[in-house]
Amino acid sequence: MTMVPEDERRDEPARTPPTVVWHAGESSRADRQRLLGQRGGTVWLTGLSGSGKSTIAARIEARLLAAGRACYRLDGDNLRLGINADLAFGAADRRENVRRTGEIAALLADAGLVAIACLISPYREDRARVRTAHERTGVAFLEVHVDAPLAVAESRDPKGLYARARRGEIRGFTGIDDPFEPPERPDLRLETARRSIDACADALLDTIVQHGLVPPMGPLPPE
Amino acid sequence: MTMVPEDERRDEPARTPPTVVWHAGESSRADRQRLLGQRGGTVWLTGLSGSGKSTIAARIEARLLAAGRACYRLDGDNLRLGINADLAFGAADRRENVRRTGEIAALLADAGLVAIACLISPYREDRARVRTAHERTGVAFLEVHVDAPLAVAESRDPKGLYARARRGEIRGFTGIDDPFEPPERPDLRLETARRSIDACADALLDTIVQHGLVPPMGPLPPE
Numbered sequence: 001m002t003m004v005p006e007d008e009r010r011d012e013p014a015r016t017p018p019t020v021v022w023h024a025g026e027s028s029r030a031d032r033q034r035l036l037g038q039r040g041g042t043v044w045l046t047g048l049s050g051s052g053k054s055t056i057a058a059r060i061e062a063r064l065l066a067a068g069r070a071c072y073r074l075d076g077d078n079l080r081l082g083i084n085a086d087l088a089f090g091a092a093d094r095r096e097n098v099r100r101t102g103e104i105a106a107l108l109a110d111a112g113l114v115a116i117a118c119l120i121s122p123y124r125e126d127r128a129r130v131r132t133a134h135e136r137t138g139v140a141f142l143e144v145h146v147d148a149p150l151a152v153a154e155s156r157d158p159k160g161l162y163a164r165a166r167r168g169e170i171r172g173f174t175g176i177d178d179p180f181e182p183p184e185r186p187d188l189r190l191e192t193a194r195r196s197i198d199a200c201a202d203a204l205l206d207t208i209v210q211h212g213l214v215p216p217m218g219p220l221p222p223e
Numbered sequence: 224m225t226m227v228p229e230d231e232r233r234d235e236p237a238r239t240p241p242t243v244v245w246h247a248g249e250s251s252r253a254d255r256q257r258l259l260g261q262r263g264g265t266v267w268l269t270g271l272s273g274s275g276k277s278t279i280a281a282r283i284e285a286r287l288l289a290a291g292r293a294c295y296r297l298d299g300d301n302l303r304l305g306i307n308a309d310l311a312f313g314a315a316d317r318r319e320n321v322r323r324t325g326e327i328a329a330l331l332a333d334a335g336l337v338a339i340a341c342l343i344s345p346y347r348e349d350r351a352r353v354r355t356a357h358e359r360t361g362v363a364f365l366e367v368h369v370d371a372p373l374a375v376a377e378s379r380d381p382k383g384l385y386a387r388a389r390r391g392e393i394r395g396f397t398g399i400d401d402p403f404e405p406p407e408r409p410d411l412r413l414e415t416a417r418r419s420i421d422a423c424a425d426a427l428l429d430t431i432v433q434h435g436l437v438p439p440m441g442p443l444p445p446e
Contacts, residue, residue, distance in 0.1 A: 020304060026284065061249065062254075070258060077246055078245055
């Protein structure tokens with residue numbers, strides 16, 4: 001057995017007859033959105049290691065759930081222990097990591113959820129590709145730059161990785177010997193060195209509402 | 224640049240220090256389940272091309288949505304046009320296709336949805352691996368054999384693929400020159416040559432309720 005059935009192949013009419021055909025089903029994204037009472041979409045947090053992406057993602061997940069909004073957090077590290085566990089070294093794997101995470105976020109958003117992706121995703125081109133994958137199908141996409149100066153992120157060093165990178169134990173570490181390309185026109189920029197996590201979460205939730213991913217949320221319910 | 228930052232690497236303590244660490248966040252699966260009013264889980268439809276997997280998946284998706292249950296359909300063909308578009312030929316790609324689909328289903332189920340996966344997934348070992356990935360994290364997994372005799376599936380031939388396989392234009396086609404390994408102990412077997420799509424959908428929905436993925440559903444609302 002060396003071939004997969006052609007109906008499991010990529011649809012590339014120029015090379016093979018079209019055998020992979022989209023199955024639209026009986027239900028639409030609008031049906032799912034109606035059920036959940038929200039439009040959904042992807043919120044993509046990009047930034048240096050230690051910038052606060054995971055912390056902010058966890059906070060807005062909790063706030064959205066408390067407000068009755070369906071959401072799911074895609075933490076880059078967590079995916080690295082699951083679907084992306086086969087990816088390891090090199091530029092190609094890094095790009096593939098961002099691509100897959102983007103596709104999964106788009107599926108969750110198509111399901112009507114707010115997908116909250118947080119991963120370094122240092123390259124502009126890779127993030128642009130994710131945005132395109134969303135816009136192609138009309139799924140909302142917000143790029144959020146979780147922005148802390150390198151010195152601040154390095155001083156936090158929650159996993160001790162900057163120290164190891166400085167000692168030369170890690171090569172190609174973003175911010176040390178590999179670039180972080182900041183978004184040129186992010187939908188939101190959160191300066192975590194100057195504002196509290198809750199203030200950042202407030203600003204992000206406002207943006208999520210303003211872009212119509214979820215309806216306006218009332219005040220926090222009492223504990 | 225030839226290396227990814229170590230904090231994006233697979234957690235393999237035997238080879239590298241643990242740098243990919245699970246971020247638990249502030250919210251639990253139980254929080255998400257409570258919001259949606261259901262436990263969620265994965266329903267995995269396996270069977271020959273033409274057996275009726277996609278049709279049944281679309282029908283139960285519509286029925287679940289009509290009953291107010293959050294769900295999402297992962298059609299193998301549709302994923303081949305997105306996250307799995309890089310996979311094409313050979314046994315390794317086929318296995319990877321099933322693995323990724325399983326991981327995505329597990330994420331959706333962890334989000335509290337009923338994930339409805341439909342793809343040939345012909346090999347027992349690959350499906351067993353998907354089940355293990357679910358059970359490892361306590362996510363419900365139902366394996367459903369959509370079972371039609373080869374002669375029936377071939378006579379349906381909705382995409383004309385059996386005809387092409389018989390003419391030798393497609394190699395490694397499941398049921399023709401590549402095996403389908405039927406589940407030995409499926410959670411449900413649906414004989415689509417003997418029962419209508421709606422009867423199959425009824426049986427599957429009963430099983431979904433019996434296994435606690437969603438609470439009991441009332442009668443269909445009027446159109």
